[in-house]
Amino acid sequence: MRARRSPRRVLPRPGLTVASAAAVAVALLPLVYLAVRAGEAGWDRLTTELLTERLAVLAGRSLALAAVVTAACTVLGVGAALLVARTDLPGRRAFGVVAALPLAVPTYVAGFAWIATVDGFAGFWAAALLLTVCSYPYVFLPAVAALTRADPGQEEVSRSLGRGPWATLLGVTLRQIRPAVAAGALLVALYVLSDFGAVSLVQVDTFTRAIFTAFNLGFDRTGALVLSTVLVVLTVLLIGAELTTRTRDARYASTAVRPPVRLGLGRWRWPAVTALLAVLALALGVPAVGLARWLAAGVSRPGSLAEIAAAAGGSLSVSLAGAAFTMLLALPLGLLAARAPGPVTTLLERLTYVAHALPGVVIGLSLVFFAVNVAYPLYQSRWLLALAYATLFLPLAVGAVASAAAQSPPAVEEAARSLGRGPFAVFRTVTLPLTLPGIGAGAALTFLTCMKELPATLLLRPTGMDTLATELWTHTSTAAYAAAAPYAAILVVLAAVPTWLLAARTGLTDPGGTR
Amino acid sequence: MTESMLTVAGLAKSYGAVPALAGVDLDVRRGMLLAVLGPSGCGKTTLLRCVAGFERADRGTVSVAGRTVVGNGVHVPPHRRRVAVVPQEGALFPHLSVADNVGYGLDRAARRSGRVEEVLDLVGLAGYGARMPHQLSGGQQQRVAVARALAPRPPLVLLDEPFSALDAKLRTELRADVRQALRADGATGVLVTHDQGEALSMADAVAVMDAGVIVQCGTPAEVYRDPADPWVARFVGDAVLLPGTVDDDVAVTPLGRLPLRGPSTGGAATVLVRPEQIRLATVGGAPATVVRQDFHGHDALTTLRLDDGTVLAARTLDEGTGLTAGAQVGVTVWGQVRAYAG
Structure with missing residues (x-):
């Protein structure tokens, strides 16, 4: 049993730790x-x-x-x-x-x-x-x-x-x-x-x-x-x-x-x-x-369906970009959390929560300034919005990756190694099949959460692009309740x-x- | 003499300043099952993980079937050692059927050769191939884990406390079946356990481990009857340790003059008597008072106090049960005893 009680090295998995630190740095940029x-x-x-x-x-x-x-x-x-x-x-x-x-x-x-x-x-x-x-x-x-x-x-x-x-x-x-x-x-x-x-x-x-x-x-x-x-x-x-x-x-x-x-x-x-x-x-x-x-009044308004379809398309494209970017940052962190727990890992995990707790308005605002002053090509692009989503929702994705990685415990992988399969074969035949469903669920969860986000989207969306959330907000602010209703219904679902x-x-x- | 399937020499491993293995030597012959027996934290799991290749040893060598896998700068990765592991909780692949689990270590040809069915039959699970692991009981999962390890006919199988999560009755049954399966397949195994009953009943040889070293290695009977020191005596079974002096081939103890087994130097000594060697009688023997009796069904353990204050325990079958505290009895010792200098 002593193996499991062993005092841990400060940096148990250097490659994974460095990748995780980079992910956290990106998420903390705003x-x-x-x-x-x-x-x-x-x-x-x-x-x-x-x-x-x-x-x-x-x-x-x-x-x-x-x-x-x-x-x-x-x-x-x-x-x-x-x-x-x-x-x-x-x-x-x-x-x-x-x-x-x-x-x-x-x-x-x-x-x-x-x-x-x-x-x-x-x-x-x-x-x-x-x-x-x-x-x-x-x-x-x-x-x-x-x-x-x-x-x-x-x-x-x-x-x-x-x-x-x-x-x-x-x-x-x-x-x-x-x-x-x-x-x-x-x-x-x-x-x-x-x-x-x-x-x-x-x-x-x-x-x-x-x-x-x-x-x-x-x-x-x-x-x-x-x-x-x-x-x-x-x-x-x-x-x-x-x-x-x-x-x-x-x-x-x-x-x-x-x-x-x-x-x-x-x-x-x-x-x-x-x-x-x-x-x-x-x-x-x-x-x-x-x-x-x-709802009935909103759907029967002329031209409303085309408008809804355009907003849904906008939501889809920014949320897909956001979910993809978030999962990319979450993978090393989630694996690190599941496989190499320790003080460094805990610190990195906590830092992601700091950004998660910040209001979307603050994240959005900070990224607007950042893009205007430092990275102008990003300004008005969906990748800036994706970065905002990653900052806001990284802990969700990290949690999903970590619990997915826990589905393939080290003992199972060790048993596979002892039966004569190399590290890559074990990853392909054991680790991947066991963790993929959890990682997929995490990606879907992040995607849906991006769809709902309002304030950062309002601040960062490319000009002329509408999403379900921004359309609902715009119409409600101008008391156009019938026009707002279909967006509300889709968002609830x-x-x-x-x-x-x-x-x-x-x-x-x-x-x-x-x- | 059959060939050696596992040789460990001078194996050492520390975690920081804490030594887990402090120079371990072992030799396991073909077809043998060796039990590494020790209290928790003695380093036995570390030993197993070093042999399997999951941990890197600091010093020493390990050879499997004549091939050096650890030592002289060599560290063969786990999948090239041909050492199959049966982990504590089975660790079956949850996404694979029983047959696919068992066939995991086999190549395609071997999988079609009927080897999967053969080993499933060995562990008493013929016809279970299509089940998924979560449809099996804990004992059945453990049987599959054993079958999975046996399937590729590895030169060495390592069992890491494989029965500790099961209840007592199931454990006894599974021990006998697993021993039978290993023997029928001609497998060589190392079983790590803290349960002396498990080690004594299953293994051909027992290596008693404490604080990172092997204290004694021998057949179960040797380890039980001739423990290397009083610590081993107490760890492997119940022990009555009496003060005494050695006089030629006799130990002089509060229970009288007892014949000695094995060599011993003269002078003051600690004398080991097993509780089942102690007989109670109504007449004769050393006078003693019953302190209490713990009834176990198949026998009873009676705690006694001699007139000089020495406390000892006697294991008695039917005839010795039913004694109440305070009863006066006479104590005699049957057979030979062991003495340790000092």
Whole structure:
């Protein structure tokens, strides 16, 4: 056994490590360039821009929105997860799947549906409601997964030591899932800070909207730059805060094979069902009604089909380029993560998450400046947009490659070598067949995520090229709801696929998952 | 004397400052199954991985069927060594059927020669060729892994704790079947295990390993009856170690004068008695008090205290069971004992 405990060399696979470092460098290009520009602007200029009342108001509003939405999502997400995974709620399996679906609705699509349905839907609380019903699955999904996989032994011990079911739930179960919930809440907070589509549509001035307006209307480069820098700092602070809580939380083994104990709801069964239905009505019902109302009118508009086809073609071409480029960068990193874990690998992986957490507006803006000043041939090309996608979605692809590589463990490859096949033959007959499905799924997931991206696409798309997301945004901004509806419908269908994959991965759709 | 299929000489390997192998010597003859037995962390898995070629040794030589694969600047890659491995969890190729798994190490002609069916039959899985690995139980997967290793008729098969993930009853059954399959195929094998029962019951020879060196190598009976030192005695089976003195060919112990096996220098000594050599009687023998009795079904292990405070254990069959704590018995020793100086 000692072989597996051996102290690792600092650079276990030099070639792979170098390729990974290069991939990370490319992905971090926007962030680095942002820092360079901020440095060039000079300290005096920065402080005069920073210490303004407008910035204080923006920061206060953005943080307040993030706090309200994160708190609401945590309550909703954990509550729904407990009901689905740990009680005798009627129809809990169906609820488990349906409650994850709001993730399939991009917030700007939901925003379109709400303002097309409810007159005067605008302002802070409208944004808070919209973002909450769209992003609570970020907490719900990991909480359900943690509840399903938590070791029932700990709960049984607590019960045997005289704690009742509710005391056990509070004292043991909720503590077991705390790391998962904290990670989910961080995703929500980061998402709210980076959201552009929804807050713009309901006319709430947060950092992202202010950055976009400053850049788009006045071409106020320094203003946009300063706002972006502040947003990056806020993002990094949030990640740092979550990291410090994570180091204190033990990792819980997911070795449970027995189904967990379920609590009887008694006379609270039907009130609980009603509450869940109400949430789902807000999260899914309103968008569905809004879409249905406008879709027929939108499709029958003259010339609409050609316009939709052109936008779909645009989406397809930029997303294919984006997915291809992202997978290219992800391959060495994913392999390194699966085969040579160690401090260097962990550092490289973490760095990809930094860029992932940054708002698309910031990435887009930084790349515009970068192309204009440094790499002009890239400006207005789809490869610049592909670079933005790679920066934003690299961790998704790395995760897919790493878990695919784990499908072909070293022991299997060693057994193949010992049977007389050379390294290349083993790669062809064992490694490749085992990892290709996972890598393909990762590429598809990245592709679909690129299709949904809005802010970076708005900033970086070649002039004259429209995508599904930009068309939806343009039409909604001008209150052309019928024209916007077909794009919203297509985007919802496209986004449903990765959500389904995510739900399947957390075990929600397994026959035994939430029984 | 049959030819040597594996020769290991002076093999050493360190991870940083931690030595995993500190000069290992081994010799395995054709058709033999050698068990490398040791506690976890003793270096036995590292030894196996160095022989297979998955790890590079720092020093020493390894020859397989007379061909040097490690040593003098040579490091033959794993796929050119013709050393087949049966890993701990089987590590079957999950995307290949049982037949394709077993045929993986064969060339096209050999695959069509019926060798796949032959080895599947050897491990008791005739007719399972079309199944996929996930349709098999843990024990069946392990049988396929053995068949896969045997199929190309390698000069040497390495088994890395292949039964440790199975439950006790299945393990016993599989040990006997795998031993039978290896013998029927004329294969030479090295089995790495921490389970002394497995090593003693399966192997033709047992190499006891501790802290990166082979402490003793011999037949199972030799290792059990004549352990090289008190540590081996305790690791391979239960041991009662008594203080005593050696007087010519007799050991003087609290249990009386016991006849010695093997040579021993005179003077103070530690005397090894196996619990099954200790007999209990109602009259005669050294007087002792029963401390407790652990009943195992097929026998019972009785813990006793002599009047001078020495604690010892006796393994008794039916006639010795049913003793309660505090009962007074007499203790005698049957057969010869072993003494270690000091």
